Amino acid sequence: xxAKGRPRKFDxxxxxxxxxxxxxxxxxxxxxxxxxxxxxxxxxxxxxxAFGDKETLFRRALDRYAEVGPAAVLHGALQQPTARGVxxxxxxxxxxxxxxxxxxxxxxxxxxxxxxxxTAEAVKQELCCRRASAEAQLRERLERAKAEGDLxxxxxxxxxxxxxxxxxxxxxxxxxxxxxxxxxLAVVDMVLNCWPAGRATSENLSNSGKGxxxxxRAE
Amino acid sequence: xxAKGRPRKFDxxxxxxxxxxxxxxxxxxxxxxxxxxxxxxxxxxxxxxAFGDKETLFRRALDRYAEVGPAAVLHGALQQPTARGVxxxxxxxxxxxxxxxxxxxxxxxxxxxxxxxxTAEAVKQELCCRRASAEAQLRERLERAKAEGDLxxxxxxxxxxxxxxxxxxxxxxxxxxxxxxxxxLAVVDMVLNCWPAGRATSENLSNSGKGxxxxxRAE
DNA sequence: AGTTATCTGTACCGATGAGTATGAAAAAGC
DNA sequence: GCTTTTTCATACTCATCGGTACAGATAACT
Numbered sequence: 001x002x003a004k005g006r007p008r009k010f011d012x013x014x015x016x017x018x019x020x021x022x023x024x025x026x027x028x029x030x031x032x033x034x035x036x037x038x039x040x041x042x043x044x045x046x047x048x049x050a051f052g053d054k055e056t057l058f059r060r061a062l063d064r065y066a067e068v069g070p071a072a073v074l075h076g077a078l079q080q081p082t083a084r085g086v087x088x089x090x091x092x093x094x095x096x097x098x099x100x101x102x103x104x105x106x107x108x109x110x111x112x113x114x115x116x117x118x119t120a121e122a123v124k125q126e127l128c129c130r131r132a133s134a135e136a137q138l139r140e141r142l143e144r145a146k147a148e149g150d151l152x153x154x155x156x157x158x159x160x161x162x163x164x165x166x167x168x169x170x171x172x173x174x175x176x177x178x179x180x181x182x183x184x185l186a187v188v189d190m191v192l193n194c195w196p197a198g199r200a201t202s203e204n205l206s207n208s209g210k211g212x213x214x215x216x217r218a219e
Numbered sequence: 220x221x222a223k224g225r226p227r228k229f230d231x232x233x234x235x236x237x238x239x240x241x242x243x244x245x246x247x248x249x250x251x252x253x254x255x256x257x258x259x260x261x262x263x264x265x266x267x268x269a270f271g272d273k274e275t276l277f278r279r280a281l282d283r284y285a286e287v288g289p290a291a292v293l294h295g296a297l298q299q300p301t302a303r304g305v306x307x308x309x310x311x312x313x314x315x316x317x318x319x320x321x322x323x324x325x326x327x328x329x330x331x332x333x334x335x336x337x338t339a340e341a342v343k344q345e346l347c348c349r350r351a352s353a354e355a356q357l358r359e360r361l362e363r364a365k366a367e368g369d370l371x372x373x374x375x376x377x378x379x380x381x382x383x384x385x386x387x388x389x390x391x392x393x394x395x396x397x398x399x400x401x402x403x404l405a406v407v408d409m410v411l412n413c414w415p416a417g418r419a420t421s422e423n424l425s426n427s428g429k430g431x432x433x434x435x436r437a438e
Numbered sequence: 439a440g441t442t443a444t445c446t447g448t449a450c451c452g453a454t455g456a457g458t459a460t461g462a463a464a465a466a467g468c
Numbered sequence: 469g470c471t472t473t474t475t476c477a478t479a480c481t482c483a484t485c486g487g488t489a490c491a492g493a494t495a496a497c498t
Contacts, residue, residue, distance in 0.1 A: 005474025006464040029248050030336035033456060043477060045458075050475095054456070110392060111334040115325075117249035119456095128396050156405075162393070163406045170389030173329060174381070177347050186375075187382045194413040224444020225494040252486060262447060264488075269445095273486065338486095 012050055015040040019051075020061040020069075024104040028058050028113045028123045058112070058123060062130070065108050070097030074134055083145035087164060088192055090138070094168050095184035098175035106176035109134075110169055135165040167191060231269055234259040238270075239280040239288075243323040247277055247332045247342045277331070277342060281349070284327050289316030293353055302364035306383060307411055309357070313387050314403035317394035325395035328353075329388055354384040386410060 018040045022031050033054060037044055051057040065071055073093035080086045098106050109131055113124040139161035145151045171184055237259045241250050252273060256263055270276040284290055292312035299305045317325050328350055332343040358380035364370045390403055 002466075003474075004466055005472080006466095006476075008475065025334065026336050027248075027334035029246075030334060030339065032336065032454080034454085035336070044456090045478095046476065048457070106334075114333050114392065114395060115244065115246035115249055115330040117245050117251065117254070120249065131392075131396055159405045159409055162398070162402060163409055166386060166389030166393050166406060168389070169392040170385030170387070173333065173350075173388040173392070174385050176333060177350055179381070183381060186378045187385060190378055190382055221496070222444075223442080223496050225446080225496095227445065251484080253484085263486090264448095265446065267487070 008046075008050070010040070010042050010046070015042060015047075015050070016057075016060055016064055019057055020064050020108070021104065023058055023061050023112060024065070024069075024108045027111055028054075029116050029120050055123060059126065062108070062112075062126070066130075069103075070094055070100075070107055071109060071130075071134070073097055074137065078137060078141045083142055083150050084192075084195060086138070086141055086145075087195060090164065091167065091171075091188040091191060092185065095171060095188050096181060098171055099179070099181035099184060105178070107169075107172035110172040111176060131165070131169070135161050138164060227265075227269070229259070229261050229265070234261060234266075234269070235276075235279055235283055238276055239283050239327070240323065242277055242280050242331060243284070243288075243327045246330055247273075248335050248339050274342060278345065281327070281331075281345070285349075288322075289313055289326055290328060290349075290353070292316055293356065297356060297360045302361055302369050303411075303414060305357070305360055305364075306414060309383065310386065310390075310407040310410060311404065314390060314407050315400060317390055318398070318400035318403060324397070326388075326391035329391040330395060350384070350388070354380050357383060 019036055022035050022039045026035065031054075033044060033047070036054075036057070037047055040047065042050075047057070051060055070093075073090060077086050077090035077093060080089050094107075097103075109127050112127050113120050114127075116124050139157050142151060142155070142157040142160055146153060146155055146157060151157070171179075171187070175184065238255055241254050241258045245254065250273075252263060252266070255273075255276070256266055259266065261269075266276070270279055289312075292309060296305050296309035296312060299308050313326075316322075328346050331346050332339050333346075335343050358376050361370060361374070361376040361379055365372060365374055365376060370376070390398075390406070394403065
């Protein structure tokens with residue numbers, strides 16, 4: 001299976017990786033086609049022929065990110081045997097991936113198009129869906145843990161997964177602000193230390209009997 | 220003190236508030252001058268005469284945001300008598316402010332320019348500094364709490380303030396994703412429930428004797 | 439009334455945005 | 469060697485970007 005016409009002068013995968021890095025650094029709106037062609041080492045028509053328009057290229061980069069970037073951590077985490085293991089693997093893995101020395105800090109799915117103009121609205125929605133999907137997968141995994149007796153039967157998996165999701169998103173912003181790996185991991189340790197299942201108590205896994213917002217104060 | 224020349228046809232404060240909303244929704248890069256003039260109900264030269272260029276206007280909007288937006292919650296929180304009260308006021312206030320029905324979801328300081336092109340680099344840095352400043356203020360307040368015996372003497376205020384900062388940033392993204400006020404508040408309840416000082420134990424306030432990363436697993 | 443100072447509206451500036459037309463170049467198939 | 473097919477490089481399109489020149493309008497001050 002050899003191509004017929006003039007062969008490509010560049011490697012498509014390598015070029016996509018370069019594009020991924022640029023999008024990751026600057027976001028969708030902040031990246032111009034000139035930024036892309038310069039980083040990829042190709043010129044404009046080659047880019048369009050190989051990847052389609054800017055939005056299509058961004059989606060390709062997103063898929064690539066899901067395979068090799070921090071987003072890949074979730075997949076491994078979900079396969080851990082215990083709920084505690086899932087959370088630990090996820091948070092530690094993400095803290096490390098967000099501070100990888102050779103890659104942009106933080107998460108492309110968070111920073112790619114958090115708020116934007118109308119022209120990037122579709123991309124923003126796509127990222128929003130991916131974030132929601134990650135949280136949903138996590139929640140299903142915790143639901144399974146509950147069914148297996150790994151989490152107390154009154155655990156609120158919606159709140160738990162949302163909490164973890166929030167911590168991950170927060171770490172992404174913190175990493176973009178320049179937080180070091182050690183700083184993020186220290187927070188992860190604290191979160192894990194507070195992780196309810198680590199205490200073998202269900203009191204903070206739900207609000208059963210108390211109702212949301214009616215908590216005893218500690219003063 | 221009456222102005223001399225032709226009087227302004229619009230109210231400067233109202234116009235600034237309109238600009239704030241647009242920046243808050245679309246971010247710095249995602250907002251065009253046409254978006255601004257349309258929302259503010261004035262035309263371009265009036266905008267430039269009254270506020271300077273786009274970046275200056277954004278900074279004015281930021282200052283306004285610090286007074287009336289979610290950022291104002293921090294100020295009230297820092298004045299709470301106990302560390303626990305500070306955190307509770309901050310997290311609850313922010314959860315509510317990020318989901319105010321009449322305002323854009325989330326936080327301008329987080330979403331205004333998280334990642335961007337070169338032209339917005341200065342704005343990005345400014346936002347980064349403001350986030351860091353908030354965390355530093357929180358840390359100083361916790362340090363005071365430690366001095367007052369309100370927190371255990373071995374509490375690591377750097378990690379604690381960073382943790383709270385991460386939760387706030389994460390909630391901002393979550394709110395932008397469409398999370399409801401009740402959903403955020405439920406997470407806040409869980410965080411507060413896990414808040415170490417609420418348990419009158421210092422074991423998860425520091426890693427004393429164990430060292431970061433050497434935590435007992437719960438399996 | 440006349441002067442001066444400021445604001446408004448239109449119409450414009452050069453630069454850059456994303457996307458493309460076109461012809462030369464380089465390979466395979468015959 | 470010639471055709472076919474695909475890629476490459478230059479140079480272009482049109483729209484929009486942030487920012488401004490200029491003339492008319494509207495007020496206070498003298």
